[in-house]
Amino acid sequence: MDLVVGVNGAHMISASRHVDVLELERRTGWTIKAEGACKEDRCVPLGRSAAAELPVDLADLAERLNMALVHDAAQGLWCLGPESGGRALASALAPDLELPDIHGDSFRLTSLRGRKVLLVAWASW
Numbered sequence: 506m507d508l509v510v511g512v513n514g515a516h517m518i519s520a521s522r523h524v525d526v527l528e529l530e531r532r533t534g535w536t537i538k539a540e541g542a543c544k545e546d547r548c549v550p551l552g553r554s555a556a557a558e559l560p561v562d563l564a565d566l567a568e569r570l571n572m573a574l575v576h577d578a579a580q581g582l583w584c585l586g587p588e589s590g591g592r593a594l595a596s597a598l599a600p601d602l603e604l605p606d607i608h609g610d611s612f613r614l615t616s617l618r619g620r621k622v623l624l625v626a627w628a629s630w
Contacts, residue, residue, distance in 0.1 A: 516533075516584060516585055516586030516587040517529070517532040517533055517584070517585050517586065518582055518583070518584045518585075519563065519582070519583045519584075519585070520581055520582060520583075521560075521583070522562060522563050522564060522576075522583050523560035523561065523562055523563070524560055524561050524563060525560055525561075526559070526560070526561055529561050529566075533585070533586065535566070535570070537551070537561060541569075542566060542569065542570060549569050549570055550569070551565060551566070551569060563583055563585050566585070567585055570588070572585060572586050572587075572588055573585075573586065573587075599614060599622075599624065600614075601613060601614055601615045602614040
């Protein structure tokens, strides 16, 4: 299967925009039923007949669930989620941050423009 799961099923990465309904449920907890996409006591209509044998269109699902969907055309990957209650970022562009480096010198995030960056944040609470 071409799917990879994120932390605690919070999101999923797929090599295809269309995914198997059983794999979607296993990876995200969303079940496709006649009434739509359902999770716990919540169901969201999908606007089409939700037959279990049909693959789910991640773009349609993301729009109806108000989840982010990112497509990396160069790598051929799609990433759905995580669930954010509609508070997903509109882009992957980070604001320019200026923080001290380990030597106390000023470091600007924009100095890394054009490179892929993984920004890790941690809080003790």
